[in-house]
Amino acid sequence: MEGMRCSPACSAVVTHRRRSLGDDFFSRRGRLRQMKVSASANANSVADSTKLVTFLGKGGSGRSTAAALAAQYYASEGLRTCLVVHSQDPTPNFLMGCEIGTSPVTCNKNLVAVRLETTKLLLEPLNQVKKADTRVNLSQGVLEGVVGEELGVLPGMDSIFSALEIEKLTNSLGRKRKDPGQTYDVVVYDGTSTEETLRMIGAAERARWYLKHIRNMAEKTDIGRLTAPSVLKLITESMGSSGVSIDGKTSTEIWDNIEQNLQKASAFFTDPSRFRSFLVVDPRSQLSISSGLRYWGCAIQAGARISGVFGFSSGAKVPEQFSPLAFAVLPYSFGESTVEWDKMVSALSDEAKSILDWSQFGSAQPLVRFDGSKRTVTLFMPGFDKSQIKLFQYRGGTELLVEAGDQRRVIQLPSGLQGKVAGAKFENASLVVTLR
Incomplete structure (x- = not known):
């Protein structure tokens, strides 16, 4: 991947999780x-x-x-x-x-x-929202006029x-x-x-990205501070059948609860x-x-x-x-x-x-490898070549955003490896990114 520039033009693919990405996920579980x-x-x-x-x-x-x-x-x-x-x-x-x-x-x-x-x-979640709206009265009865059978996909x-x-x-x-x-x-x-x-x-992980920005808007804008509490209450009340309760909870606690559920779904x-x-x-x-x-x-x-x-x-x-x-x-x-x-x-x-069999978990090929001594991040990316991968950096070099195959992934860099991209090359189905 010689000559590849590391601005909005280098690239990478990966898995980003809060657990260590170098962990070996392939321990035996039994027959x-x-x-x-x-x-x-x-x-x-x-x-x-x-x-x-x-x-x-x-x-x-x-x-x-x-x-x-x-x-x-x-x-x-x-x-x-x-x-x-x-x-x-x-x-x-x-x-x-x-x-x-x-x-x-x-x-x-x-x-x-x-x-x-x-x-x-479509029908069940709509009915749940209608019941929740009856309790919180956010739509003032407008939702009751929506007939689920009329809605298309x-x-x-x-x-x-x-x-x-x-x-x-x-x-x-x-x-x-x-x-x-x-x-x-x-x-x-x-x-x-x-x-x-x-x-x-990838739905839950992508939803976490949106949630982060929506929450920021809700907490830092006038219209967000005005409408967010009612909307949050409607959403949480709609999930009431799952045992979720908002009694006595602050907006911060409700946001945190939604974030935790998305994290659980993503980790699955x-x-x-x-x-x-x-x-x-x-x-x-x-x-x-x-x-x-x-x-x-x-x-x-x-x-x-x-x-x-x-x-x-x-x-x-x-x-x-x-x-x-x-x-x-x-x-x-x-x-x-x-x-x-x-x-x-x-x-x-x-x-x-x-x-x-569940005792076998596929290849032990690590998807992401961090090397502190060489200051490199190696991303396993089969099926792609250098022309199909783009790498971006935002937020002061604390993460990498990788775009490939109509998918985007964020890789959180360990504290010892955070920095600007100095170069990248493609070898053995992997992208090797060097950081300053």
């Missing part, structure tokens, strides 16, 4: 079967252990098929599994052999499936509402559930597209003991492989790790191109009418089971 929870276990502890699995890849690579196979595999291991479909594609109906609707339907032993429809998901709503629904299913915030009996060991999410899934993964996707994301590629197609590599980098930008790569055929170059990720071939033997899942699951290779 998959240890996830089983006895029927008499406390419902909240069951909810707290719920895992989320998703698949990323180019359209036509087999994402939905891989998701269905993974759901069948986890269910066969005795784990209560829920396959969540967020699209109108009828393929999952064929794969699962059942009509998937907006209420959970049993498809196999230990396995249910449900389809998310954003138009219907706007661009971007799919990611927002899928994130809210996934939070309910996984209980990533540890809130009290309306229906403690409806809990799962594993939730397998098959999203509308890889791009929308990545938006969902960086925790390999709770969230797993896999790539699916067609080894026969270089375009599919290139897309997989790019999505690998985009997932890192969104704040998630990739735990392995799957394909429905072998490819000699795939393991090398995706190294150090593990690669496995999935069985594909569908008939014309029904899928024989028992045979499919039995045909899973040891390599595939090893990748799916």
Whole structure:
């Protein structure tokens, strides 16, 4: 990356968390079967252990098929599994052999499936806001005239509402559930597209950025000080069903509570003991492989790790191109009418089971490395080259803002490394940034 300037033109990708980014997230957690929870276990502890699995890849690579196979595999291991479909594609109906609707339907032993429809998901939060508005009287009754069934879906709503629904299913915030009996060991999410899934993964972290600026405006402007208390009360009252109470709380405490919830949701996707994301590629197609590599980098930008790569055929170059990720071939033997899942699951290779097992957390490749002696920050950025990465600095050199793959990430620099960028180069799928 010689000659790359470090102003609004250098670049980088990364993961920024308040925990040390150099931490090794790949410690062993025990075998998959240890996830089983006895029927008499406390419902909240069951909810707290719920895992989320998703698949990323180019359209036509087999994402939905891989998701269905993974759901069948986890269910066969005795784990209560829920396959969540967020699209109108009828393929999952064929794969699962059942009509998937907006209420959970049993498809196999230990396995249910449900389809998310954003138009219907709009209704519940709107009703909650209406009830809260009745108590705080912010809209003076105007909201009561809004009929939820009249509202349509706007661009971007799919990611927002899928994130809210996934939070309910996984209980990533540890809130009290309306229906403690409806809990799962594993939730397998098959999203509308890889791009929308990545938006969902990064939604909480991005929301924290907005919250910081909105809070600053609310606390330091006349209109903010005037309107913020009522708006905050409406928002918090709308969340009242989760057990949140604002009695006796100051605006500062309410802001802090919202910040903490967003931080919890964001941390969920960086925790390999709770969230797993896999790539699916067609080894026969270089375009599919290139897309997989790019999505690998985009997932890192969104704040998630990739735990392995799957394909429905072998490819000699795939393991090398995706190294150090593990690669496995999935069985594909569908008939014309029904899928024989028992045979499919039995045909899973040891390599595939090893990748799916929760004792394996993917490559130990650190996403960010800080070197105080060399004053460098090394950012692992597979799927990108130097022309696709931009690096910016603001706030006196205390952080790096990395733009790549239509995603932006903020990297907080350790106190001993804070300073202006002196140079950057790209090598071994990583951007090495030198600081003054």
